[in-house]
Amino acid sequence: MVKTFGSKATRFGFGEGLVELGKKDNKIFVLGADTVSSVAINEFQNNFPDRFANVGIAETNMLGMAAGLAVAGFVPFVSTYGVFASGRPWEQIRTTVCYSDLNVKIGGSHSGLMVGPDGATHQALEEIAIMRCLPNMTVLVPCDVIETKKAVMAAAYYNGPVYIRYGRESIPIITEENTPFEIGKAVKMKDGNDVCIIACGSMVYEALSAAEILEKEGISARVLNIHTIKPIDKDAIISAAKECGAIVTAEEHQIFGGFGSAVAEVVVQNCPVPMEFVAVQDTFGESGSPADLMVKYGLKDVNIVAAAKKAVSRK
Amino acid sequence: METAGLKKISAAVRKEILNMLYKAGSGHPGGSLSAVELLVDLYYNHMKFNAELVNDKSRDYFVLSKGHVCPVLYAILAELGCIPKEELDTLRKIGSRLQGHPAFDKKIPGIEISTGSLGYGLSIAVGIAKGIKTLKQNNRVYVLMGDGEQQEGSVWEAVMAASHFKLDNLCAIVDCNGLQIDGEVKDVLNVNPVAEKYKSFGWNVIEIDGHNLDEIDAAYTKAKTFKDKPTMIAAKTVKGKGVSFMENVCGWHGKAPNKEQLEKALKEIEKSQSDF
DSSP states (O other), X not given: OOOOOOEEEHXXXXXXXXXXXXXXXXXXXXXXXXXXXXXXXXXXXXXXXXXXXXXXXXXXXXXXXXXXXXXXXXXXEEEEXXXXXXXXXXXXXXXXXXXXXOOOEEEEESBSGGGGGGOGGGOBOSHHHHHHTSTTOEEEOOSSHXXXXXXXXXXXTSSSOEEEEOOSSEEEOOOOTTSOOOTTOXXXXXXXXXXXXXXXXXXXHHHHHHHHHHHHTTOOEEEEEOOEEESOOHHHHHHHHHHHSOEEEEEEEEXXXXXXHHHHHHHHHHOOOOEEEEEEOSOOOOSSOHHHHHHHTTOSHHHHHHHHHHHHHTO | OOHHHHHHHHHHHHHHHHHHHHHHSOOOHHHHHHTHHHHHHIIIIIOOOOTTSTTOTTOOXXXXXXXXXXXXXXXXXXXXXXXXXXXXXXTTSTTOSSOSSOOGGGOOTTOOSOOOSTTOHHHHHHHHHHHHHHTTOOOOXXXXXXXGGGGSHHHHHHHHHHHHTTOTTEEEEEEEOOEETTEEHHHHHOOOSHHHHHHHTTOEXXXXXXXXXXXXXXXXXXXXXXXXXXXXXXXXXXXXXXXXXXXXXXXXXXXXXXXXXXXXXXXXXXXXXXXX
């Protein structure tokens, strides 16, 4: 059994982090887009109404306003569902925020298949790809509620635009308050030397579970939690490739252009080894319970186990 | 500054626009020339801004939403001493700070943010104005848009927000020159009556002749007196103003003059100045 400390949705880590930041720094300004309670920024609104604005269902204006607030000297955080935080205002993020390298922090909630019954329109599965290709952008995908709070706190004082991807559904807590968190630095969750499972977000728990299954079958799996997709921890990936000789990536995201691609870019340039990708296979999701969807779309520990065995067999 | 002085500066700015576009070999004369008086009066008589106040917290902000007309802004910033005049010759060339659309990363004093993708500037100005209100400061925020630009849906999200947040420190100027790349705005996708649209969204609207310096000056002065509402100045202008063969000709939206055309244009501007 993977060691856990209860479970909670990562969105609450985002909301708690903002309240903590708001108390100590009056430069923190938060913008919402009619999804204030569901993305858990309502506590900030209640505590700091003067530094909060609900801009309505108008995400392109929200990103433009955030840019303006940054010009005026604030550190603005915006948050809404991931599809509408990254896709709808993508060009504002590119041309207004990133080109000017502004201190705008974007919270993309309700990421991945686990949005569940709302179906494909609301299941954000492309944000990593469309955010990491932007110059000056930093992309964070924390693995649990505690790490999400740390990501928010770190993002506030990390220069330039930052995208933080998190979710609505309750997921296991697998890190502790004293687990190190530094933007750009991978966390080794478990050691091993036959294969390295590199995961982000909700898939870190599945990776740990897969490693336990593999252990019983005599395969020693390392697990890396890469919460910073950009700038990615090249050293940790190169060490994993050299020391384990096979890599599996796991993400609750489309297979093309996302996290696995980011890891592969490092692997092929530095130490090519067999790689397998656990991800959504270039398809849209559908309505269903989060648990059912993760099984149907192949995002469970057993899928990682199968991918790991395949990668090891290709050595 | 008196009208006579502003006219003199406007003529100098027009000549600089044409010279720099000729040297660049590409760029946008039509919309640059239509906005000359609107920006000269703004910078010389209304904005709290000069080369010493570039990073001052009390400065007024300007956002060039129609970023393609940056030659007019670069020329004015050069007149104000924010950019060395000889640097205007580097417009659009490799390694220059003077990009084809304003670039914040090139650190030009007076460029507050990168712009050039139409429909974004008003939201940026709304954000700055909201930030200033939050800080309980008195700076004003100005943004220049085109009339064709009003076709962008994001403009109207920002129009709603400015009114909702009661941003009386915000003044938007719409340079209504009536033309866009594909033809007349009314034929491509009619945005009129643009003044009535803004009024119905809760804005104060002032309609003026965008080349009449007295009307322009009065409009900026009046805009400062309105409370609880943002102001939009709908300025009727002539695209290519001041150069006979460019005036109201769609083809001069994004084309640089050749040597012969440049000389003819400069002569016309000089003549109009001596006539005055």
